[in-house]
Amino acid sequence: MPLEKTDALMSLRDLKVEFDTRHGRVTALSGISLDVKPGETLGIVGESGCGKSITALAMMGLVPNPPGHVTGGSIHFQGEDITRARARRMRKLRGGEIAMIFQEPMTSLNPVFTVGDQITEAILLHQDVSRTQAEKQVVELLATVGIPEPAKRAQSYPHQLSGGMRQRVMIAMAISCRPKLLIADEPTTALDVTVQAQIFDLMRDIQREFGVAIVLITHDMGAIAEMTDRVAVMYAGRIIEQGTSDQILDNPLHPYTRGLIGCIPVLGREAAGAEALPPLAEIPGIVPPLHLLGEGCAFAERCQLADDHCRAQRPALEIPALQNGGHPVACHHAGITTRAELPA
Amino acid sequence: MGTIRYIFRRLGYGLILMVGVVVLNFLLIHAAPGDPAEVIAGEMGGITEQMMADIRARYGLDRPLPVQLGIYLANIARFDLGMSYYFDRPVSQLIGQRIWPTVLLVLTAQVIAIFLGVVMGVLASRRPNGPFSGFVSVFSTVGYAAPVFWTGLMLIILFSVIVPMFPVEGMSSARFRGGGFAYALNVAHHLVLPATTLAIIFLAQYARLSRASMIEVLGADYVRTARAKGLGEGPVIFRHALRNAVLPILTVAGIQFGNLISGALLVETVFNWPGMGRLAFDSVLRRDYPTLLGVLFCASGVVVLANLVTDLSYRLADPRIRTGGR
Numbered sequence: 001m002p003l004e005k006t007d008a009l010m011s012l013r014d015l016k017v018e019f020d021t022r023h024g025r026v027t028a029l030s031g032i033s034l035d036v037k038p039g040e041t042l043g044i045v046g047e048s049g050c051g052k053s054i055t056a057l058a059m060m061g062l063v064p065n066p067p068g069h070v071t072g073g074s075i076h077f078q079g080e081d082i083t084r085a086r087a088r089r090m091r092k093l094r095g096g097e098i099a100m101i102f103q104e105p106m107t108s109l110n111p112v113f114t115v116g117d118q119i120t121e122a123i124l125l126h127q128d129v130s131r132t133q134a135e136k137q138v139v140e141l142l143a144t145v146g147i148p149e150p151a152k153r154a155q156s157y158p159h160q161l162s163g164g165m166r167q168r169v170m171i172a173m174a175i176s177c178r179p180k181l182l183i184a185d186e187p188t189t190a191l192d193v194t195v196q197a198q199i200f201d202l203m204r205d206i207q208r209e210f211g212v213a214i215v216l217i218t219h220d221m222g223a224i225a226e227m228t229d230r231v232a233v234m235y236a237g238r239i240i241e242q243g244t245s246d247q248i249l250d251n252p253l254h255p256y257t258r259g260l261i262g263c264i265p266v267l268g269r270e271a272a273g274a275e276a277l278p279p280l281a282e283i284p285g286i287v288p289p290l291h292l293l294g295e296g297c298a299f300a301e302r303c304q305l306a307d308d309h310c311r312a313q314r315p316a317l318e319i320p321a322l323q324n325g326g327h328p329v330a331c332h333h334a335g336i337t338t339r340a341e342l343p344a
Numbered sequence: 345m346g347t348i349r350y351i352f353r354r355l356g357y358g359l360i361l362m363v364g365v366v367v368l369n370f371l372l373i374h375a376a377p378g379d380p381a382e383v384i385a386g387e388m389g390g391i392t393e394q395m396m397a398d399i400r401a402r403y404g405l406d407r408p409l410p411v412q413l414g415i416y417l418a419n420i421a422r423f424d425l426g427m428s429y430y431f432d433r434p435v436s437q438l439i440g441q442r443i444w445p446t447v448l449l450v451l452t453a454q455v456i457a458i459f460l461g462v463v464m465g466v467l468a469s470r471r472p473n474g475p476f477s478g479f480v481s482v483f484s485t486v487g488y489a490a491p492v493f494w495t496g497l498m499l500i501i502l503f504s505v506i507v508p509m510f511p512v513e514g515m516s517s518a519r520f521r522g523g524g525f526a527y528a529l530n531v532a533h534h535l536v537l538p539a540t541t542l543a544i545i546f547l548a549q550y551a552r553l554s555r556a557s558m559i560e561v562l563g564a565d566y567v568r569t570a571r572a573k574g575l576g577e578g579p580v581i582f583r584h585a586l587r588n589a590v591l592p593i594l595t596v597a598g599i600q601f602g603n604l605i606s607g608a609l610l611v612e613t614v615f616n617w618p619g620m621g622r623l624a625f626d627s628v629l630r631r632d633y634p635t636l637l638g639v640l641f642c643a644s645g646v647v648v649l650a651n652l653v654t655d656l657s658y659r660l661a662d663p664r665i666r667t668g669g670r
């Protein structure tokens with residue numbers, strides 16, 4: 001894919017990440033192209049193992065190496081290809097311009113330092129301020145993310161806080177240096193439902209206040225409906241459908257995406273405004289192991305619509321010619337929902 | 345729980361433990377065949393019945409065993425460890441002279457073992473499948489399996505016969521007349537081989553443990569967080585990872601202290617180091633029971649103290665324990 005000029009904050013073009021494993025080299029990401037625009041929220045959805053976290057880590061320049069390697073493509077952040085940036089430059093961007101919060105608030109904070117010290121460390125790293133000033137900022141930040149008694153809480157160790165509080169601390173640390181991009185890798189998966197809603201509210205507030213672009217990684221279509229402007233659906237290391245949240249939720253073109261939406265539990269379905277959906281379903285089968293991926297569509301084994309063409313040739317991600325318009329999707333039978341509609 | 349209260353409770357337990365050690369060893373020694381009076385008499389030569397009785401009376405050997413034990417415990421409470429049969433001097437004096445060489449040897453070995461072990465472990469953990477990591481694994485297995493006297497003898501051969509660099513006997517040169525700093529240097533020179541020998545077994549364990557511990561910690565989420573905030577490898581490894589990886593090492597260091605002291609016994613014998621280990625060894629050969637008991641009592645005291653220090657440093661290093669969390 002040629003590198004077109006975009007107004008994107010971050011653009012991934014044909015990004016390839018491979019891992020050395022016991023089965024030899026496997027391709028975790030095989031050509032991901034994505035744009036994140038300033039101030040928007042982009043959702044990335046997909047089942048476990050499809051490469052969401054690796055995409056996020058690649059955006060941070062943190063693909064674990066060994067065993068991982070970025071073997072192709074580019075990641076431009078504000079016009080600069082960060083796959084080619086020096087380690088020093090990357091450290092400046094990380095935590096400064098691009099910040100990340102993780103799935104497990106219980107283990108993402110270092111148990112032997114106070115949460116205040118851990119945020120202070122980030123501030124001192126990226127801002128030219130004294131320790132006292134940084135500590136003052138920490139208290140303000142903790143107040144911003146809704147932590148009661150912030151001055152006292154700054155002295156707490158992670159184990160003295162609840163999961164929700166720790167995720168708020170992580171968010172405070174992430175926004176401490178006013179990043180332009182915040183990557184949230186399943187930020188609420190480990191939290192219970194009411195706390196999930198609070199964290200999403202907080203993220204929305206933060207976005208409004210700081211104008212930060214958010215990449216929200218999730219396997220929860222309910223969260224997509226609630227939070228995102230645009231969505232990329234991933235399957236087995238590729239993007240298989242991409243569009244605005246409305247396009248994806250109201251008019252999913254890929255059978256896999258339809259399956260995901262069919263999996264939204266009732267709460268999320270109401271939020272999605274999708275009463276007309278078929279009953280709660282699950283997608284049969286599992287994601288094929290990366291080292292067993294063949295030439296055809298990776299979803300073919302699990303797809304009701306799959307035919308020989310699907311198994312032989314992988315569909316490209318492109319806008320299909322449909323009357324009611326469309327958005328990029330990688331399916332030979334885009335827009336078809338049942339076998340009966342298949343062309344003879 | 346307050347730290348002060350904790351210290352006192354631990355010291356209380358330690359005291360009970362030390363009394364237990366004394367009672368057990370006292371009974372064991374008296375269950376062993378042989379009459380101490382004869383040993384003492386043997387040292388004098390040409391002994392009569394009357395002199396034997398005198399000896400028994402003087403050392404309290406004519407009383408029933410429980411009474412002897414009671415007297416011994418009461419004396420210990422007054423820091424009186426009795427008289428050595430062999431040296432005919434107070435045991436506390438003997439130990440007072442011998443304890444510092446042992447403490448010097450054991451602490452030096454412990455510091456070398458922990459420091460080098462952690463350095464090797466950290467380096468190995470950087471590339472868990474790399475050649476250095478493999479070397480550390482092999483070295484730990486060999487170092488752990490090799491008996492201490494064998495290691496000692498190999499070092500003696502290497503450094504006194506092949507490349508004579510270090511003295512292999514005693515704690516200072518016999519004819520050394522300097523004082524102060526020069527004396528310290530002389531002792532340090534003599535310390536190299538015994539401390540290295542003693543360190544090697546424990547070094548192997550610390551290297552293996554810190555390699556495993558570092559590999560685990562480097563994969564932890566908070567290390568990823570540390571990288572995500574833009575920290576360089578130095579602070580990530582030494583501030584964030586190592587602080588957590590040393591916690592299990594501290595625990596093991598405390599447990600190993602007792603083993604270190606029994607290892608010192610062998611090392612002191614091989615290198616003729618004038619410490620408590622040699623004293624204990626010689627007392628066994630000479631059936632000098634008061635000295636042997638005194639050494640065991642003091643050694644258990646050292647172990648109790650060392651464990652306490654370990655626990656306190658653990659509390660200092662891990663806020664989850666200090667603040668009573670999970």
Ligand SMILES: Nc1ncnc2c1ncn2[C@@H]1O[C@H](COP(=O)(O)OP(=O)(O)OP(=O)(O)O)[C@@H](O)[C@H]1O
Binds near residue numbers: 021046047051064
């Ligand atoms: N350290 C690694 N070594 C080998 N393979 C890896 C490694 N990390 C990830 N992978 C591979 O990359 C693929 C993508 O992993 P990734 O963690 O991005 O999945 P994910 O979509 O985030 O899943 P989840 O929803 O479970 O978090 C997986 O199939 C996995 O096999």
Ligand SMILES: [Mg+2]
Binds near residue numbers: 052053054185
């Ligand atoms: Mg993940």
